[in-house]
Amino acid sequence: MLKNALVFVVLTGVVASAQAVTIATHFDPAANGSTPLFFVNPSTSVSGSWMGTGLTLHVPVANLTFNDVKMDMALVTASSPGS
Numbered sequence: 001m002l003k004n005a006l007v008f009v010v011l012t013g014v015v016a017s018a019q020a021v022t023i024a025t026h027f028d029p030a031a032n033g034s035t036p037l038f039f040v041n042p043s044t045s046v047s048g049s050w051m052g053t054g055l056t057l058h059v060p061v062a063n064l065t066f067n068d069v070k071m072d073m074a075l076v077t078a079s080s081p082g083s
Contacts (some may be wrong), residue, residue: 022060027053037071048073
């Protein structure tokens with residue numbers, strides 16, 4: 001009985017800690033859609049980069065903000081994209 005109670009308590013703790021948290025956000029420096037940060041092919045992939053100035057990255061979990069960030073994200077592909 002004690003073993004079952006401990007398993008329940010552990011599983012309850014795991015479920016309770018499975019929450020979403022924002023790791024980082026960015027503020028789009030582009031004046032319009034002519035210079036996108038991300039390139040999306042809806043059926044297969046996502047890639048992105050920014051080598052100019054003006055990209056701000058905010059990391060709320062650490063209460064940090066970085067200005068003029070350069071970003072280069074490798075191609076991410078999906079074998080079975082969701083809808």
